[in-house]
Amino acid sequence: MxxxxxxxxxxxxxxxxxKGEGFIFLVAGISLVAVMLGxxxxxxxxxxxxxxxxxLFDKIVGLNGHAVVQGYGGRLPDWKAVLREAKATPGVTSATPLIEQPLLGSFQGRVEAVLVRGMTVNDIRNNATLKAKVVAGNLGALTPNxxxxxxxxxxxxxLGIQLGDSLTIINPAGRSTPFGTVPRQVSYQVAAIFEVGIYDYDxxxxxxxxxxxxxxxxxxDVVSMIEVETVNADQVSAILEPLAGKVAGRAIVTDxxxxxxxLFEALAVERVAMFVVLSIIVLVAVFNILSSLIMLVRAKxxxxxxxxxMGAxxxxxxKIFMTVGVTxxxxxxAAGMVLGFTFLFFRQSVVNAIQFLTGQNLWDPSIRFLTELPAKPDPVEIAIICLMALVFSFLATLYPAFKAANTDPVQVLRYE
Structure with a gap:
């Protein structure tokens, strides 16, 4: 234009x-602030x-892989053959045996539910999620037996346990005796402590x-499952379809x-719902622009x-009134983008400050899954948000602009 x-x-x-237009300017200023906040x-x-x-995707997939080939009953006796078939599948970048079993952990009288995870030494030492999150000790100290x-x-x-202490793992499925099953208890030295950032894992x-x-x-010589990683996590089902057919009857492939x-469906639904609800804020701001332009047209x-x-x-x-509204x-x-990016940059400091002032724990990891507030701006989404604000602002100018254009100068100036 x-x-x-x-x-x-x-x-x-x-x-x-x-002169005498302070109220109109105030309404326009409120409209600007409302658009900024929206x-x-x-x-x-x-x-x-x-x-x-x-x-969640990086940390969950970083520990669990893109998919697992799990044996029925939690056991995969012929895991070596399945491992060879998995590695030979086109699109599979790695496959490694894995054992997972919920048990009990004890230290000095304290008992907690634990999830024992058996991994190959290579996978333990080279797993990016674990290696980058070690807060004490060294994963290299873990060796077979x-x-x-x-x-x-x-x-x-x-548990109040520290590096070098002995953690006792209790396996209820122990040895059978004439007096019943005696739980199996084995002590292990804690060689490393990690903090992945997902509360349920930590x-x-x-x-x-x-x-x-x-x-x-x-x-x-049995494992629970084979952990598989592929070249594309979003195409994992198609990539592993041939493998699923080969292991049918012996195991099941779960991506x-x-x-x-x-979890991911809930996040997707909540994401759409939040976008729709918060878009209403921008819509309300646009109505403020509409009202301020109507008042401006009446005043002018x-x-x-x-x-x-004079020939206008x-x-x-x-164009004049559209320019005013779109501006x-x-x-x-623009102010909303600056405010949004500033908040995102200082997001954790803001959360910590609010927690300090209110005395409330706003970010309980046991509820939020993650230990810190994450953020990942998407340029495409931000462009859509900005375009939506501009389109709404443009639409709000149409009625006042055409109302001004249809003003009859004869009627207005008849008694001047």
Whole structure:
């Protein structure tokens, strides 16, 4: 929309407060602030929701792989053959044997539910999620049949256990005696403590070499599952379809979507719902722009009539009032982007400050899954939010602009 010199001058004057027009300027200012808050709220919420999904995906998939080939009854006797078939499947980048079993952990009279996870030594030492999150000790100390384990930081806190202490793992499925089954108890030295950032993992995981897990659970040369990673996590079902057919009847292939279906579906639904609800804030702001422009048109009726008698075209008046409304929306959108990105940059400090002032724990990891507030701005989503604000602002200018353009100068100036 190209404006002539006089149209730009008039639009500029209408954007600034004139004598007796303080209330109109106040309404326009409120409209600008409302657009700013709406755009900022949308950017912040959508970025945080994207951050949630990305963090959960990275950490869950980082520990569990893109899919698992799980034996019936939690046992995979011919795991070596399945492992060869998995590695030979096109699109599979890695496959490793795995054991997972919920048991009990004890230290100095304290008992906690734990999830024993047996992994190959190579996988333990090279797993990016574990290796980057070690807060004490060294994963390199874990060796086959070495009697050493790595545990989550929350589990260490709950049990009061420190590096070098002995953690007793209790396996209820122990040895049978004439007096019943005696639970099997094995002590392991804590060689490393990690903090993945997902509360459920940090409060339960006990990682050990797969050979130690087999001995603890009396499995022999058996594993629970084969963990598989592929070249594309989003195409994992199609990639592993041939493997699923080969192991049918012996095992079942479960991908990351199926393992965490309820969690990711809930995030997707909440993301859409939050976008729709928060878009209403922008819509309310647009109605403020509409009302301020209507008041401006009524206040400037005499000026509009004079402009028409001086030769101003209807199209020129439409452009002037559209420019005023779109400028308010654009300034609000730009301010909202600045406010949104500023909040995202200092998000954890803001949460900590509010917690300090209110004395309330706003970010309980046991509820939120993650230990810190995540954020991942999506340029495409931000562009859509900004475009939506501009389109709404433009639509709000149509009625006042055409109302001004249809002003009859004869009727207005008849008694002047």
């Amino acid at each position: 190209i404006l002539s010199r006089y149209e730009r001058m008039i639009a500029r004057r209408y954007l600034l407060p004139g 755009v900022a709220a949308l950017i912040i919420v959508m970025s945080v929701m994207n951050g949630f999904r990305a963090e 070495g009697g050493k384990v790595a545990i989550g930081s929350r589990l260490a806190e709950n 409060k339960a995981f006990v990682v050990m070499p797969v050979e130690d897990a087999q001995t603890l659970l009396l499995l022999g 990351w979507r199926q393992m965490n279906a309820s 009726t005499r000026d509009i009539a004079i402009l028409r008698t 075209s209807r199209a020129g008046l439409v 308010i929306g654009s300034l609000g959108m």
